[in-house]
Amino acid sequence: MSSDPFSGWSGMNSDARFTTPEACQRHATSFEKLIRRRNFIEYAAGVLVFGIFGLGSASALVAGEWGFAISMIAVIIGTGFLLWKLHRDGSNLDRRPEITCRDHLRDQLKRQRDLLRGVPRWYLAPLVPGILGVYLTTAYGVARAHGWEVALGGIWQPLGLTIAFFCLVAWLNLRAARQLDRKLASLEAIG
Amino acid sequence: MTDTNQHRLYCEAGDKFAPAIARLSRAMERDPDRARELEQDIHCELFHSLARFEGRSSLKTWVFRVAHNVAAEHRLRASRRPQPVALEDIAELPVPGDAETMTGEALAVARAMALVRQLPTLDAQVFLLWLEGESAGDIADVTGLGASAVATRVHRLKSLIAGHFNDQSGENQ
Numbered sequence: 001m002s003s004d005p006f007s008g009w010s011g012m013n014s015d016a017r018f019t020t021p022e023a024c025q026r027h028a029t030s031f032e033k034l035i036r037r038r039n040f041i042e043y044a045a046g047v048l049v050f051g052i053f054g055l056g057s058a059s060a061l062v063a064g065e066w067g068f069a070i071s072m073i074a075v076i077i078g079t080g081f082l083l084w085k086l087h088r089d090g091s092n093l094d095r096r097p098e099i100t101c102r103d104h105l106r107d108q109l110k111r112q113r114d115l116l117r118g119v120p121r122w123y124l125a126p127l128v129p130g131i132l133g134v135y136l137t138t139a140y141g142v143a144r145a146h147g148w149e150v151a152l153g154g155i156w157q158p159l160g161l162t163i164a165f166f167c168l169v170a171w172l173n174l175r176a177a178r179q180l181d182r183k184l185a186s187l188e189a190i191g
Numbered sequence: 192m193t194d195t196n197q198h199r200l201y202c203e204a205g206d207k208f209a210p211a212i213a214r215l216s217r218a219m220e221r222d223p224d225r226a227r228e229l230e231q232d233i234h235c236e237l238f239h240s241l242a243r244f245e246g247r248s249s250l251k252t253w254v255f256r257v258a259h260n261v262a263a264e265h266r267l268r269a270s271r272r273p274q275p276v277a278l279e280d281i282a283e284l285p286v287p288g289d290a291e292t293m294t295g296e297a298l299a300v301a302r303a304m305a306l307v308r309q310l311p312t313l314d315a316q317v318f319l320l321w322l323e324g325e326s327a328g329d330i331a332d333v334t335g336l337g338a339s340a341v342a343t344r345v346h347r348l349k350s351l352i353a354g355h356f357n358d359q360s361g362e363n364q
Contacts, residue, residue, distance in 0.1 A: 006303050009300055010210075010211075010324060013213035013217070018205030018234050019231050019238075021201055024235040024238040024239070027235050029235050029236060029261075030265065031232070096240075097236050097257045098240050098256050099260070100334060100335025101256060101260055101334040101335055102336055104256075104260040104263065105312060105313065190340050
């Protein structure tokens with residue numbers, strides 16, 4: 001196959017040389033840097049949540065607020081689970097860039113799609129018990145003092161907003177997963 | 192594979208394909224510093240991958256697969272890159288920003304690079320391999336596309352290019 005208008009193409013960069021193997025062993029590729037950065041953010045976020053909710057649950061325990069303490073511990077457990085999941089499935093270092101370009105692209109799209117598709121299950125659901133626990137404990141405390149009507153009247157708006165936010169996150173991720181599905185289908189259709 | 196073999200294959204690949212990888216990096220990434228970084232990433236991923244090379248494909252196919260896949264990942268990560276335009280939707284070759292300062296061959300190459308950055312990844316890979324003078328069979332081996340899909344893409348590219356370089360393109364094979 002020739003490419004007449006671009007006859008100068010193959011003459012370009014004729015003096016290029018490979019990086020030495022020694023330098024390669026020292027050099028962190030962009031992919032490795034990306035994984036390192038993502039892991040750092042994951043762990044930093046985890047430390048933050050563990051710190052805030054850990055202190056919160058400890059204070060609640062000292063004050064004898066068992067409902068709050070258990071709810072906050074549930075949030076910590078949920079966060080721990082989703083960070084583990086993100087680390088295991090989102091930072092998979094097992095890669096074989098020598099497979100065909102189409103297979104490589106397909107594998108990447110599938111991995112991202114599966115991760116996004118499962119967001120309601122592995123990202124949102126683990127946080128639900130803890131967050132619901134905080135709301136219920138708050139409502140119960142108010143109800144004891146002022147009755148359930150007042151308690152529910154005060155809780156429905158923030159609870160509604162939380163549910164709406166969770167639904168929005170789920171919908172955005174499922175929509176992104178569907179877009180990746182369409183890309184995968186067009187990749188399969190190429191022939 | 193022994194370390195010696197890995198180093199030998201890497202040196203052999205470097206002698207044969209270093210310029211092609213430099214061109215691929217510069218075509219996929221406009222920014223010169225990032226292009227140089229991409230080029231180094233390709234070298235290093237290739238070096239590590241050669242530990243798994245068992246000769247089931249040719250060294251050339253292996254090198255181009257690794258290079259194009261690493262470049263494709265780089266593209267995926269480049270968040271501010273313009274959205275790709277499907278090959279069938281491109282009516283004319285894109286014009287590089289400093290077109291008025293270029294002539295002839297340099298302009299053609301600059302336009303080719305601009306086109307690479309606009310095309311979806313697989314089309315860009317086919318185009319680049321075609322520019323490297325690879326056969327349809329070799330392009331199919333590297334990309335994993337069927338021979339007819341490669342032929343269709345190459346035909347579309349030739350038509351696109353012929354429209355703009357009528358006087359130079361002639362009958363490409």
